[in-house]
Amino acid sequence: MIWRNLEYLNLLWALPLFVALHIYASYKRKRALASFADPTMAARLNAACSPYARLIKAVLRIMAFALLIVAMARPCWHPVSREVHRKGRDVVFVLDISRSMLADDLLPNRLERAKIAIGDCLEALEGDRIALVVFAGSSMVKCPLTVDYGFFRLMLSDVEPRSVGRGGTKIGDALRLVQNTVLDNQERQCRDVILITDGEDQDSFAVDAAAALGKEGVRILAVGLGNENEGTPILAKDEDGKRDFIKDKSGNVVRSRLDGETLRKMAAATPGGRYLPVATGNFDLGGIYRSLVASVEKQALEAETIQRYEEKYQIFLIAAIVLLFAAELVRERRA
Numbered sequence: 356m357i358w359r360n361l362e363y364l365n366l367l368w369a370l371p372l373f374v375a376l377h378i379y380a381s382y383k384r385k386r387a388l389a390s391f392a393d394p395t396m397a398a399r400l401n402a403a404c405s406p407y408a409r410l411i412k413a414v415l416r417i418m419a420f421a422l423l424i425v426a427m428a429r430p431c432w433h434p435v436s437r438e439v440h441r442k443g444r445d446v447v448f449v450l451d452i453s454r455s456m457l458a459d460d461l462l463p464n465r466l467e468r469a470k471i472a473i474g475d476c477l478e479a480l481e482g483d484r485i486a487l488v489v490f491a492g493s494s495m496v497k498c499p500l501t502v503d504y505g506f507f508r509l510m511l512s513d514v515e516p517r518s519v520g521r522g523g524t525k526i527g528d529a530l531r532l533v534q535n536t537v538l539d540n541q542e543r544q545c546r547d548v549i550l551i552t553d554g555e556d557q558d559s560f561a562v563d564a565a566a567a568l569g570k571e572g573v574r575i576l577a578v579g580l581g582n583e584n585e586g587t588p589i590l591a592k593d594e595d596g597k598r599d600f601i602k603d604k605s606g607n608v609v610r611s612r613l614d615g616e617t618l619r620k621m622a623a624a625t626p627g628g629r630y631l632p633v634a635t636g637n638f639d640l641g642g643i644y645r646s647l648v649a650s651v652e653k654q655a656l657e658a659e660t661i662q663r664y665e666e667k668y669q670i671f672l673i674a675a676i677v678l679l680f681a682a683e684l685v686r687e688r689r690a
Contacts, residue, residue: 357664359429366424370417377413408685415682422675430671431664444545445484445500446644447533448473451552452516453491453524458553458581461633465580469551470511472640476549477504479641486537489514492523492557494532500539526552526621527559530575534568546573549640550621553581554614562620569625576643577622577630581613 358364450473456466477485485507487498495518498510533548548568554577565575615632622628631643 356430356432359431359666361428363424363428366427367421370421373417373420377417381409405686412682412685415678415685419675419678419682422671422678426668426671426675429666429668431666433665433667435663435665444547445486445538446480447486447488447500447537447546447548449488449490449526449529449533449548449550449552450514451491451524451526451550452489452514452518453555454516455524455553455555456580457516460582461580465553466514466516469578469580470514473511473551474508476640476644477508479644480504486533487511487514488529488533488537489518490525490529490532491516491519492525493519494525494529495519496532496537500537523557524552524555525559526550526554526556526561526617527564530561530564530568534564534571534573538571538573546571548573548575549578549644550575550618551578551580552618553612554579554616554618555612556614556617561617562624565621565628566624569628573625575622575625575628577618577628578640578643579613579615579618579630579632583613583615583632 450466450469452466456469457464459465461468473487484500484502485498485504486496486500487507487510489495489497497514497518498507501507530548530550538546568575613632615630618632619630622630
């Protein structure tokens with residue numbers, strides 16, 4: 356047996372509270388009766404009511420409540436094994452989360468706009484495995500290759516510049532992490548890396564890292580964000596939590612520029628690679644995926660055996676409803 360919503364079983368701890376409330380209600384009834392009737396009259400009034408019927412009614416209601424909790428936890432059993440064959444590509448999103456991505460030449464800023472675009476792109480995916488790598492001065496795998504798009508969205512929503520411990524921008528290190536950690540041993544001619552960055556690399560040999568991926572048949576789609584000419588100042592919070600423009604050691608406001616030349620070289624170093632200079636305009640990453648990725652031949656991915664469990668919450672829900680009806684049919688007063 357498995358539980359789809361196991362956390363709901365914690366509500367069973369409320370059952371002793373319900374028992375205590377019924378005991379307290381019975382005590383209050385006796386006190387209220389004793390306050391306005393003498394013992395002889397109270398005995399006659401109690402004789403008209405059945406304490407056993409009242410107890411049975413309370414027990415039925417408490418049991419119904421317990422069964423409702425079990426139904427909410429969605430118990431499942433009777434697993435059925437099934438082999439699933441999938442076709443698709445492996446798509447790795449490599450997202451720049453350095454502080455330069457906080458520039459607001461795309462609204463609300465480059466990073467948030469990129470996250471929105473990646474989220475929209477998921478609507479265009481059909482059976483493709485996806486992964487998420489984020490980088491600044493260091494890199495990390497936020498989501499390994501998976502077809503669980505819900506988990507991917509959860510990891511994407513949690514991304515911010517503080518997700519990695521070191522500032523800066525080292526694109527080459529992120530690509531090497533993709534090559535050595537994210538991609539597995541399956542054939543790589545059906546692999547794509549969608550790199551979203553402003554291209555400001557800090558001596559990480561990004562073009563060499565791209566060429567190494569290209570030799571293994573991995574294609575890079577480089578999406579360049581930002582103003583390539585004048586650049587854009589970066590608004591961020593200081594140590595006191597106040598928002599201000601980032602400045603260099605001389606006190607000058609730092610302006611982040613799109614380095615399109617580096618991104619062009621990286622894309623050109625991979626077979627079929629493309630550079631997409633979004634700059635400060637709008638872009639539909641889902642449309643890009645459909646035209647450049649989904650149209651390419653897809654490989655047969657490894658077959659996967661999954662087990663589907665039949666949900667049985669209906670049994671407990673029906674039983675709870677029956678008990679509630681039964682409780683209402685119990686008569687506390689003697690005929």
